[in-house]
Amino acid sequence: MNLIEVKDLSFYYENEKYVLDKVSFVIESGKYYSIIGHNGSGKSTLAKLLMGLLVKKEGSISAFNLAYNRQNIEEIRSHIGIVFQNPDNQFIGSTVQDDIAFGLENRRVPHEEMNDIILKFTKEVGMEDYLEKEPEMLSGGQKQRVAIAGVLALNPDVIIFDEATSMLDPVGRKDIHDTIVKLREKNPNLTLISITHDIEEAFQSDEIIVLEHGKIFAKGKPEEILEKASDLKRIGLNVPFLYEVKEELNKRGIKVNEYKDIQRMVDEICK
Amino acid sequence: MARLSIGRYVAYDTFIHRLDPRNKILALILLMVAIFFQFSTYEVTFIVDGILALFIFGLMIVSKIRFKDFIKSLSALWFMILLLLIINIFIPGPNKEAYGVAWTMWNYDVYWASIFQSIKITIRLILMISLTLILTQTTKPLDLTFAFEWFLAPLKLFKFPTHVVAMTLSIALRFIPTILDETHRIMNAQTSRGVDFKHGKFVEKMHAIVSLIVPLFVSAFERSDELADAMEARGYNPKGKRTRFRKPKWSFKDSVSLLYVSAITAGVVVVSVLNLAITSDLFFAFSLLVEFAIFIIFVLIGIFYTTFRRKV
Numbered sequence: 001m002n003l004i005e006v007k008d009l010s011f012y013y014e015n016e017k018y019v020l021d022k023v024s025f026v027i028e029s030g031k032y033y034s035i036i037g038h039n040g041s042g043k044s045t046l047a048k049l050l051m052g053l054l055v056k057k058e059g060s061i062s063a064f065n066l067a068y069n070r071q072n073i074e075e076i077r078s079h080i081g082i083v084f085q086n087p088d089n090q091f092i093g094s095t096v097q098d099d100i101a102f103g104l105e106n107r108r109v110p111h112e113e114m115n116d117i118i119l120k121f122t123k124e125v126g127m128e129d130y131l132e133k134e135p136e137m138l139s140g141g142q143k144q145r146v147a148i149a150g151v152l153a154l155n156p157d158v159i160i161f162d163e164a165t166s167m168l169d170p171v172g173r174k175d176i177h178d179t180i181v182k183l184r185e186k187n188p189n190l191t192l193i194s195i196t197h198d199i200e201e202a203f204q205s206d207e208i209i210v211l212e213h214g215k216i217f218a219k220g221k222p223e224e225i226l227e228k229a230s231d232l233k234r235i236g237l238n239v240p241f242l243y244e245v246k247e248e249l250n251k252r253g254i255k256v257n258e259y260k261d262i263q264r265m266v267d268e269i270c271k
Numbered sequence: 272m273a274r275l276s277i278g279r280y281v282a283y284d285t286f287i288h289r290l291d292p293r294n295k296i297l298a299l300i301l302l303m304v305a306i307f308f309q310f311s312t313y314e315v316t317f318i319v320d321g322i323l324a325l326f327i328f329g330l331m332i333v334s335k336i337r338f339k340d341f342i343k344s345l346s347a348l349w350f351m352i353l354l355l356l357i358i359n360i361f362i363p364g365p366n367k368e369a370y371g372v373a374w375t376m377w378n379y380d381v382y383w384a385s386i387f388q389s390i391k392i393t394i395r396l397i398l399m400i401s402l403t404l405i406l407t408q409t410t411k412p413l414d415l416t417f418a419f420e421w422f423l424a425p426l427k428l429f430k431f432p433t434h435v436v437a438m439t440l441s442i443a444l445r446f447i448p449t450i451l452d453e454t455h456r457i458m459n460a461q462t463s464r465g466v467d468f469k470h471g472k473f474v475e476k477m478h479a480i481v482s483l484i485v486p487l488f489v490s491a492f493e494r495s496d497e498l499a500d501a502m503e504a505r506g507y508n509p510k511g512k513r514t515r516f517r518k519p520k521w522s523f524k525d526s527v528s529l530l531y532v533s534a535i536t537a538g539v540v541v542v543s544v545l546n547l548a549i550t551s552d553l554f555f556a557f558s559l560l561v562e563f564a565i566f567i568i569f570v571l572i573g574i575f576y577t578t579f580r581r582k583v
């Protein structure tokens with residue numbers, strides 16, 4: 001089922017320079033998407049359009065069979081959650097529990113139900129011991145986990161991560177990544193859209209969308225994207241390290257097919 | 272950086288902490304009124320102020336205010352006290368003769384009334400600061416905003432956006448530490464580029480400050496943009512109806528304690544209205560003693576503070 005349909009979508013800011021140019025794709029239920037592309041290629045702009053924080057200039061965009069307009073936007077937003085890049089600038093409440101409650105208050109969740117919901121979702125991201133803590137006492141990774149809990153608490157069908165790990169240290173990054181993996185295992189129906197600069201991470205998703213100068217450069221399953229590996233390299237994007245190794249080995253006459261798992265790859269080479 | 276301790280919530284679980292924030296604000300106002308009532312003689316004034324001081328210091332002990340924080344919160348007062356004394360000595364009030372002349376300095380009469388007046392105002396300022404300290408250290412900023420919004424509720428009739436004001440206030444409170452941290456980061460960054468914030472002529476200092484302010488503002492605007500996006504994405508609509516996570520509950524102990532404070536204030540008002548004119552021959556001896564004690568206490572506090580500050 002198509003949750004989101006984007007057709008010939010174009011967008012520009014005040015300077016009228018196209019930031020997105022005739023972008024088309026669909027988001028299907030339960031899949032994990034990655035959007036990759038250079039700085040300034042329009043990824044965040046696309047995320048904000050999907051969230052209804054910006055209004056399209058041309059083309060069409062609909063979610064859950066609703067067109068994006070003033071009447072529908074609240075309904076659309078109730079299906080989609082977003083986690084932004086900067087951990088500080090999306091921490092709205094003065095403590096962890098207040099921050100998660102912020103979204104619940106907006107959705108008019110009854111006061112009596114809030115405590116249970118907050119506890120449930122802080123547990124899901126492993127932050128149940130920090131309910132009373134203020135943001136200054138938390139690490140970046142912990143703040144991002146609170147942001148994820150805040151989004152989950154609103155029970156969305158789609159979650160967008162806009163470089164949610166890029167301001168974190170390696171530990172925080174792994175932390176969030178593991179949280180997301182666990183999330184997917186627990187909620188197979190949840191659709192994820194992850195905007196990322198981490199190529200290894202992107203190639204673990206079901207579908208990849210490559211943006212370049214506001215246009216879709218390529219989209220498809222990781223294997224399909226890798227068929228165009230040379231094109232990706234031409235525009236300066238990397239491919240996963242193991243894939244590079246495989247290519248180089250093949251070039252030198254060592255036939256290897258595996259590139260997804262290092263152990264299996266080693267086994268194949270040693271055979 | 273030493274954390275701002277004045278006006279910061281300190282998480283204990285005391286009787287005062289558990290009171291409804293609205294009650295605490297009302298009690299604060301009532302006690303402030305009591306503190307600033309005028310009485311006919313200094314005898315009455317010091318007796319009433321003494322009782323109030325006992326009560327307020329009792330409150331401070333109950334709410335586990337650290338002595339260090341109390342001293343710190345008074346640190347801005349030293350200059351005020353000196354100024355008060357000087358002003359009162361050189362511009363004595365109309366009843367200056369009532370208690371006679373304390374001593375004569377180069378043919379200038381220093382009246383007892385001037386000194387009593389200074390002491391009176393000093394005591395009252397200390398009490399006022401203590402009350403504010405109790406309020407801010409025992410009440411979360413968010414609860415204060417809630418109480419604030421609740422008191423402003425009648426203004427909704429005139430279409431005053433009380434909710435928006437309260438939300439703005441609570442976000443401002445939330446971001447103060449974040450922005451302080453950022454200020455420090457930028458200062459360090461600029462220092463490492465050779466900007467000197469501590470030394471230099473006025474012009475150089477101004478340059479240094481501009482090098483701090485500009486990036487601070489740029490980032491604050493960026494922040495507010497992103498914050499607005501984050502709030503909207505989570506369904507915030509300033510005009511829409513919202514439910515509440517925090518609902519302070521007015522309990523029996525709130526009613527009782529507010530009644531108690533009201534009684535104290537009423538008592539003070541009655542004493543003031545009765546115009547009791549207690550004058551006592553012993554007052555002089557007594558007040559000299561008190562003065563000496565206050566002087567010693569201040570000196571001790573001063574010593575304590577200066578030695579303490581080096582460690583913090």
Ligand SMILES: Nc1ncnc2c1ncn2[C@@H]1O[C@H](COP(=O)(O)OP(=O)(O)OP(=O)(O)O)[C@@H](O)[C@H]1O
Nearest residue numbers: 013014019037038039040041042043044045046163
């Ligand atoms: N508010 C704005 N006003 C004007 N131009 C903007 C605004 N926000 C972004 N742009 C421009 O739009 C283009 C796309 O920006 P966008 O943030 O979508 O890129 P991005 O792919 O998310 O980049 P990054 O990887 O750095 O996050 C950039 O050239 C940027 O300068």
Ligand SMILES: [Mg+2]
Nearest residue numbers: 043044045163
């Ligand atoms: Mg971006």
